[in-house]
Amino acid sequence: MNRFAALLDRLGYEPRRNAKLRLLTDYFRHTPDPERGYALAAMTGALMFKEAKPGLIRGLVEERTDPELFRMSYHYVGDLAETAALIWPAPGHESVAPASDGAPAIGHNNPPPHVPTLTEVIETLATTSKSDLPARVAEWMDALDETGRWALIKLITRELRVGVSARLAKTAVAQLGEIEPDEVELIWHGLEAPYENLFAWVEGRGEKPESGNPAPFRPSMLSHPLEDEDFEKLEASEFLAEWKWDGIRLQAAAGHGSDGRPVKRIYSRTGEDVSRAFPDLVEALDFEGAIDGELLIVREGRVQSFNVLQQRLNRKAVTPKLIAEFPAHLRVYDILFEGEEDLRSLPFAERRKRLEALVARIGDPRIDLSPMVPFSTWEELAAARADPASVGAGPDADAIEGCMVKRANSPYLPGRPKGYWYKWKRDPYLVDAVMMYGQRGHGKRSSFYSDYTFGVWRDGPNGEELVPVGKAYHGFTDEELAKLDRYVRNHTVNRFGPVREVEYGKDRGLVLEVAFEGLQRSTRHKSGVAMRFPRISRIRWDKPAAEADRIETLEKILERGEKEVYPLQDKAAKRQKG
Amino acid sequence: MALRSTDILTQTPQGLYCPLGDFHVDPVRPVKRALITHGHSDHARSGHRSVLATRETLLIMAVRYGADFAGATQEAPLGESLRVGDVTVRFTPAGHVLGSAQIAIEAGGTRVVVSGDYKRAEDPTCLPYEVVPCDVFITEATFGLPVFRHPDTRAEVRKLLDSVALFPERAHIVGAYALGKAQRVMALLREEGYDRPIYLHGAMERLTEFYKSEGIPLGETPKVVASERAKLAGAIVICPPSSIQDLWSRRFPDPVTCFASGWMRVRARARQKGVELPLVISDHSDWDDLCRTIRETGAGEVWVTHGQEDALVHWCTTHGIRARPLHMLGYGDEGEAEEAPAAGTEAGDAA
Numbered sequence: 068m069n070r071f072a073a074l075l076d077r078l079g080y081e082p083r084r085n086a087k088l089r090l091l092t093d094y095f096r097h098t099p100d101p102e103r104g105y106a107l108a109a110m111t112g113a114l115m116f117k118e119a120k121p122g123l124i125r126g127l128v129e130e131r132t133d134p135e136l137f138r139m140s141y142h143y144v145g146d147l148a149e150t151a152a153l154i155w156p157a158p159g160h161e162s163v164a165p166a167s168d169g170a171p172a173i174g175h176n177n178p179p180p181h182v183p184t185l186t187e188v189i190e191t192l193a194t195t196s197k198s199d200l201p202a203r204v205a206e207w208m209d210a211l212d213e214t215g216r217w218a219l220i221k222l223i224t225r226e227l228r229v230g231v232s233a234r235l236a237k238t239a240v241a242q243l244g245e246i247e248p249d250e251v252e253l254i255w256h257g258l259e260a261p262y263e264n265l266f267a268w269v270e271g272r273g274e275k276p277e278s279g280n281p282a283p284f285r286p287s288m289l290s291h292p293l294e295d296e297d298f299e300k301l302e303a304s305e306f307l308a309e310w311k312w313d314g315i316r317l318q319a320a321a322g323h324g325s326d327g328r329p330v331k332r333i334y335s336r337t338g339e340d341v342s343r344a345f346p347d348l349v350e351a352l353d354f355e356g357a358i359d360g361e362l363l364i365v366r367e368g369r370v371q372s373f374n375v376l377q378q379r380l381n382r383k384a385v386t387p388k389l390i391a392e393f394p395a396h397l398r399v400y401d402i403l404f405e406g407e408e409d410l411r412s413l414p415f416a417e418r419r420k421r422l423e424a425l426v427a428r429i430g431d432p433r434i435d436l437s438p439m440v441p442f443s444t445w446e447e448l449a450a451a452r453a454d455p456a457s458v459g460a461g462p463d464a465d466a467i468e469g470c471m472v473k474r475a476n477s478p479y480l481p482g483r484p485k486g487y488w489y490k491w492k493r494d495p496y497l498v499d500a501v502m503m504y505g506q507r508g509h510g511k512r513s514s515f516y517s518d519y520t521f522g523v524w525r526d527g528p529n530g531e532e533l534v535p536v537g538k539a540y541h542g543f544t545d546e547e548l549a550k551l552d553r554y555v556r557n558h559t560v561n562r563f564g565p566v567r568e569v570e571y572g573k574d575r576g577l578v579l580e581v582a583f584e585g586l587q588r589s590t591r592h593k594s595g596v597a598m599r600f601p602r603i604s605r606i607r608w609d610k611p612a613a614e615a616d617r618i619e620t621l622e623k624i625l626e627r628g629e630k631e632v633y634p635l636q637d638k639a640a641k642r643q644k645g
Numbered sequence: 646m647a648l649r650s651t652d653i654l655t656q657t658p659q660g661l662y663c664p665l666g667d668f669h670v671d672p673v674r675p676v677k678r679a680l681i682t683h684g685h686s687d688h689a690r691s692g693h694r695s696v697l698a699t700r701e702t703l704l705i706m707a708v709r710y711g712a713d714f715a716g717a718t719q720e721a722p723l724g725e726s727l728r729v730g731d732v733t734v735r736f737t738p739a740g741h742v743l744g745s746a747q748i749a750i751e752a753g754g755t756r757v758v759v760s761g762d763y764k765r766a767e768d769p770t771c772l773p774y775e776v777v778p779c780d781v782f783i784t785e786a787t788f789g790l791p792v793f794r795h796p797d798t799r800a801e802v803r804k805l806l807d808s809v810a811l812f813p814e815r816a817h818i819v820g821a822y823a824l825g826k827a828q829r830v831m832a833l834l835r836e837e838g839y840d841r842p843i844y845l846h847g848a849m850e851r852l853t854e855f856y857k858s859e860g861i862p863l864g865e866t867p868k869v870v871a872s873e874r875a876k877l878a879g880a881i882v883i884c885p886p887s888s889i890q891d892l893w894s895r896r897f898p899d900p901v902t903c904f905a906s907g908w909m910r911v912r913a914r915a916r917q918k919g920v921e922l923p924l925v926i927s928d929h930s931d932w933d934d935l936c937r938t939i940r941e942t943g944a945g946e947v948w949v950t951h952g953q954e955d956a957l958v959h960w961c962t963t964h965g966i967r968a969r970p971l972h973m974l975g976y977g978d979e980g981e982a983e984e985a986p987a988a989g990t991e992a993g994d995a996a
Contacts, residue, residue: 080921139956140792153792
């Protein structure tokens, strides 16, 4: 466990991809089986155990420490796992509990506890019942040092987040031998932790493991954002366009096993098998091959907003009720394999024809084609993008966040190759608002006031007043963060724990230009609206607070949005007028 | 009858003051007579009319401020009692940096110990801390939260050496406080068998030479020559904390940013400074040692000068020891003090 903890610790601080790779390969090279295999499983999210809740950790710490000292410590550190790891009163330490007179020193009659290996931890977790879990975790915490405890908590709460993707971990394994990462990817889903056969193969000691998976994941092709200056260089006639759906990118793969039984899988963009979350969609995969598309929620033929989709994603248990309420839908836009035939080297326009034929054969309403957006000049496409409903997006316009522009002759390439696929997102909405509160951030930003609540003007009982409309904590550079932090500290008028209220009014206050993707009506917010993805797009040091926007600006955006969602009603209203 | 502790020591704007002896301890402004615990610039300032300190501390002050840093100086031999006004004072090793001492002040059967900054962990560059039993113990609380438990320094230094072995084409730039920390890191590297030259930023040079002249073996420590920086692949370079992020360090081959400080225990602190290899090496007591030391002095009353006072006062109170925070300003440490001026100028920009 200590080696693994040291690796995670080091990875967490390392920003460079190549240095991360070096740390990973060094670890895999010098750590024996099965320990390294479990580490690989932990980093690729392949471990199956019921995770511990943060509440379990908090409970264990609270039993052992003075609550006041714990509170002060948590406030200072800003991260529960780290506070718990650091404050844990291991045997032999001066206790932090009030009543104790210090734990007995480690000596002959009191040997140091056994430090668990990662393998022991994972094997034990797989078989430990929920009621035994706290005692086990406490034993391990006693035996490990600060870094070890931190890694243990991150592991068992499934919050590793050390900036290593599954792909990077697999690439590191591939680098132990002279093997392309994609080769590891192709056999990956036939492998199981602790991957002894995989390590044997990459180290040249064993045969290449069988894929074993008749429906494997193939790396996704990704796009680049389209910038204004690109249009001069790109010839419109060489491109095709589709809507960019505001959903989740998925790959659906299907085949049959050696026993002839069908195998159907759904993968995330990064190759994570998410089939279990979408049994309703898996059922519809009546084909052989691999297709690429967007997960959406479709009710009565209408695509729902991302907010609705999130409600399904947020649930852990997939119940029949959840499926009925949030029916999953796959809107497809590419085909990688048909049966055993690899179509990825074909031009996009040809793949599209094969895809259209396949979707027609599947004939399931849960899987449909993402329509093409007809255009002959970039101006036409810009008009379509600004108003999807005008070019046939109909009731689905709300779930469109722009256009995908794809070179008609592009092959399907793994990763983000240059010059083939572009995303052209809808411009965000902008509003000028006034900073009202600053809150301390978490983790890396725990000593900065980095989360800002902002408001716009409205008519109140005593004249114009500011009403909070949202909170943003990104969009600014580190340098701007330092200035905003300083601003909050220098203009504080009130303190509420980690929150500071700053000066604001007609003649004072800081204006923030806030960009956001959409608005929703909300009963939880005083202003009645909730913003989607708000971020600070500019700090208007120059603009007087009195000139910030009024709530009516947001009301108008909201009304416009509702028209897009209910365009038929709107048309009916117009007809009545005319 | 024993005197009250406040007759022996009280708080003034200049710092702690002893009325019976008419002197200040570690005053932050020039005074008539100053007793100095150690050479860090927040405790040892120039411009006092007379200074009483250990021989090493007086020499360190001369290195930093020039030979005329005070009107008059007097050496305080460790362990010897000296009469100052109506009190007796005695300097005892504090284990913080070379020359650091606690100052015991005694009058009428009451003893107050001003510990300055201190640590209990082993340090090859200075004398170890000695417990001085007392009635009132005056302590710092730089790391006065139970999340601060300093690990074995050897493991931290090995972390650095492992990284040097793994990334031989990169330079490792270690930020360390110029007095004490830098030399301790060098000594620890030598103890771990590292025998290649350890390169120094110019600001480290004179104090490092002073340590060597005091008989502390630190090996070969050449000063970094500006034009040679690009050639220092695989080298360990030690510089002041403020230099790890500035242009100076960027000229080295693909530098790995390291920082030797107790603050590195908390990830957010390390990340804020852009540190890639935090080394938890501190010249202050960690939480356990603060608590242990308070117990061992047997003091019935504890005053906490600076740092995380609230948690330590809370601990004392719940363990039946009277305690109060002094909230003293002007004392920072381990690189924190150096940052203060920069922060001040920025406030103007934002306003």
